[in-house]
Amino acid sequence: MPVSAIVSAFVAALVGFGGTLALILSAAAAVGASPAQASSWVAALCLAVAGSSAFLSIRHRLPIITAWSTPGAALLAAFGAGIGMERAAGAFLVAGLLMVACAAVKPLGTLVARIPVAVAAAMLAGVLVRFVTALAEHAVKSPALVLPVVAAFFLTRRLAPSWSVPAALVAGIGAALGLGAVGPMPAPELSALVWVTPEFDGGVLISIALPLFLVTMASQNLPGFAVLTASGYVPPVRSILATTGIASVLTAPFGAHASNLAAITAALCTGPDCDPDPRARWKAGPVYALFYLLLAAAGASLVAVFAALPPALVATIAGLALIAPLTGSLTAALNVDKDRTAAIVTFATTASGISALGLGAPVWGLAAGLAVFAMDTARRR
Numbered sequence: 001m002p003v004s005a006i007v008s009a010f011v012a013a014l015v016g017f018g019g020t021l022a023l024i025l026s027a028a029a030a031v032g033a034s035p036a037q038a039s040s041w042v043a044a045l046c047l048a049v050a051g052s053s054a055f056l057s058i059r060h061r062l063p064i065i066t067a068w069s070t071p072g073a074a075l076l077a078a079f080g081a082g083i084g085m086e087r088a089a090g091a092f093l094v095a096g097l098l099m100v101a102c103a104a105v106k107p108l109g110t111l112v113a114r115i116p117v118a119v120a121a122a123m124l125a126g127v128l129v130r131f132v133t134a135l136a137e138h139a140v141k142s143p144a145l146v147l148p149v150v151a152a153f154f155l156t157r158r159l160a161p162s163w164s165v166p167a168a169l170v171a172g173i174g175a176a177l178g179l180g181a182v183g184p185m186p187a188p189e190l191s192a193l194v195w196v197t198p199e200f201d202g203g204v205l206i207s208i209a210l211p212l213f214l215v216t217m218a219s220q221n222l223p224g225f226a227v228l229t230a231s232g233y234v235p236p237v238r239s240i241l242a243t244t245g246i247a248s249v250l251t252a253p254f255g256a257h258a259s260n261l262a263a264i265t266a267a268l269c270t271g272p273d274c275d276p277d278p279r280a281r282w283k284a285g286p287v288y289a290l291f292y293l294l295l296a297a298a299g300a301s302l303v304a305v306f307a308a309l310p311p312a313l314v315a316t317i318a319g320l321a322l323i324a325p326l327t328g329s330l331t332a333a334l335n336v337d338k339d340r341t342a343a344i345v346t347f348a349t350t351a352s353g354i355s356a357l358g359l360g361a362p363v364w365g366l367a368a369g370l371a372v373f374a375m376d377t378a379r380r381r
Contacts, residue, residue: 005269006287010291012262018166021306022317023077024041025314026315027076027077027080031081037085037196046295048251053286062236063231066260071325072257078131079208086196094200095213095248098209098245099248099258115370118342119346121219121332123215125329128329129347131318135150135319141312145172150316153320155167162268165321186307186308189301194254194255211360227270231267269284330347342370349364
């Protein structure tokens with residue numbers, strides 16, 4: 001195996017993990033996870049990513065890289081406040097079952113695929129915009145801490161976009177240490193999985209499980225398929241959905257919210273920089289899985305380190321990590337002129353954060369956008 005494949009797998013694992021860990025911890029805090037449950041959440045996600053990446057890459061001899069659902073974590077951080085880990089685990093389990101159902105029942109997958117791209121992307125943008133706009137608020141309240149982080153992010157982005165979030169994290173830790181804003185550092189410890197008995201609440205399933213499934217499909221799996229296709233591979237769609245769905249189901253009782261096909265980090269392992277021979281690039285998958293096994297073991301220590309950092313720093317890292325997904329979702333939402341009104345209605349309703357009849361803003365945004373889309377389509381006919 002060439003060294004380049006090992007390096008590509010290492011960079012993909014490091015960027016994928018370090019770039020969005022702050023967002024996972026924000027989601028865990030929002031739903032009310034204890035420190036032990038938050039550590040279990042991270043470890044279970046890493047195990048799901050490791051297992052699914054290794055299996056799919058070896059099974060199909062393709063560089064199939066999986067990840068956790070970044071937009072799903074943003075959804076939970078924004079709209080999961082107070083639901084509790086038990087009901088959250090129930091929602092995670094149902095979202096995973098929906099993924100498996102899409103692989104097993106072709107009409108269901110077809111139905112999901114018929115949701116307008118503009119509406120689905122606008123719903124995701126409405127979820128993400130809260131985190132990105134919060135950057136300005138944190139910069140005003142804690143300029144000495146936040147501004148160096150933002151500067152490091154954008155300066156690194158000009159040279160190596162994949163490393164912009166890790167560079168911002170390093171700069172933020174340095175700034176926090178310089179300001180004396182870091183709490184006591186924890187002793188190293190191995191991760192442990194904590195069982196959470198899932199509870200099923202109708203309102204939570206509609207408000208969390210359904211949007212979690214939709215944003216994961218639209219914003220992670222579909223772009224991931226596109227990355228594989230653009231690299232000259234034919235993605236085994238049903239196998240990928242079934243494997244990541246089963247991984248999500250198995251790890252949901254330990255706090256993992258969703259596993260899916262990677263997109264941005266996957267590109268690091270599907271191109272010639274990984275291996276000049278396209279037929280040999282699949283070997284990066286098992287190496288990537290090995291790195292995630294190591295991250296699973298160290299997850300408890302890494303979570304404890306993040307807990308010692310100032311909340312404003314963690315929120316800033318999460319907001320910076322979501323700039324690219326927000327840009328992509330807004331671009332997709334507004335790309336087609338005839339669908340823009342439905343997209344704007346979806347975006348505005350979701351971003352408003354409203355809650356009515358026990359249902360959260362993402363559900364109302366999706367409903368409003370689909371209603372406007374249907375009316376606009378009927379008028380054009």
